[in-house]
Amino acid sequence: MDRNLPEGEGPVHVPLGHIVANEKWRGSQLIQEMQGKIKLVFEDGLTSADFYLSSRSCILYITEADLVAGNSYRKRIVRVRNSGNLQGIVVVEKTQISEQYFAAIQKFTVLDLGMVLLPVANQMEASCLIVQLVQEQTKEPSKNPFLRKKRSMLSELSLVRTVQQIPGVGKVKAPLLLQKFPTIQRLSNASIQELEGVVGHTVAQQIHAFFSQPR
Template sequence: MEPGAPPPVNAAPPYGHVICCEKWRNSTLVQNLKARGVRVLLEKALGVADFQLSNRRKILYVSECDLVAASSYKRKLLRFRNSSSSFQELVLVETSRLSQQYFPAVQKTVVLDLGLSLLPVDGQTEAAQLIAQMIYTDGRDTPFRRRTLSQMLDPVVLAVVQQVPGVGRVKALALLRKFSSVHEICSATLEQLEPVVGPAGAKHIYHFFHSQTAAGT
């Protein structure tokens, strides 16, 4: 935090609202959130986060420009991970034909090195759709909700695991029964993965994460 700056806002907004960093005021992302009925509260003191949701989730948006200027986004990611907060952290990464070559490195940094959840998005319109979905489907607890495994799991973590080629919803749920986080799945050995998803699935998962690690070094 800059000397003399106000402390970051650390409260969740009401259901159906999102606290948004002031710099996004006239962005396509904010306009799309408003078009989906989300109430946007602009705030200068959000710290390094870009968005703060009613389900106690903070989001950092890594743009195409951030990916090209690699050193700046890495410092931002580290500050985001180290920010003292009771919020869950999610990183949205903007991917395009131009920035695709940088994605393995940012995936390694976010998931393997920092242990954060990552979701790629095509741009601000898709990011707005995803944020609105999280606000409306994940933001309100009711006493009538059935607590099945898929509902108790963080839907974003579930989506991250399903990004691995060959891993659908069933295998993702099985993996998250055994391993408590994406970071633990990344660190698992073939011998640990095989009882959960079988030999072929274990090889897919192991090679996916470890080839990404090699590509980012």
């Protein structure tokens, strides 16, 4: 067994242009929306990841029901996080019902574990996101070393979506904040005075309070 993969899962071979999906998703709306856009291979026995984009990149899909049920989903995330070379992307259903639990998983995943978290409204939106991620995986890397140093589309998307979820920020202020504070770590360490220059006093207080809450 590959020591860098989550406990209980052996190496997963993912053909180019395909994704390997956990058998439990067969017949779901998520799979139905992806069919015809990407090639799917189903595999039983995947205990941590729901989808493998490559042998070193996987998606953990946290549903509305998972969030409402409690914190058991955290064990799966931690297993992937501790697996070494495997990059885990956490996709979370943020709905009216699960919204009250979203801040907790956002802080746990992004701030505590340093992983990518992408909120989606439903499985239809999630299918579009997964297709987009698969397409990026199959792109040829740039031969220009300066271009290779740029953040990937996935990193940019994750950052923007994460910052948009902070109370008082939204779609307008998120890009402004990221111009000044290009990482979550720098944004979380910014003082109210530093934030005021970008978003004003009221929102600066909201952002500071968001990052100051006990996790």
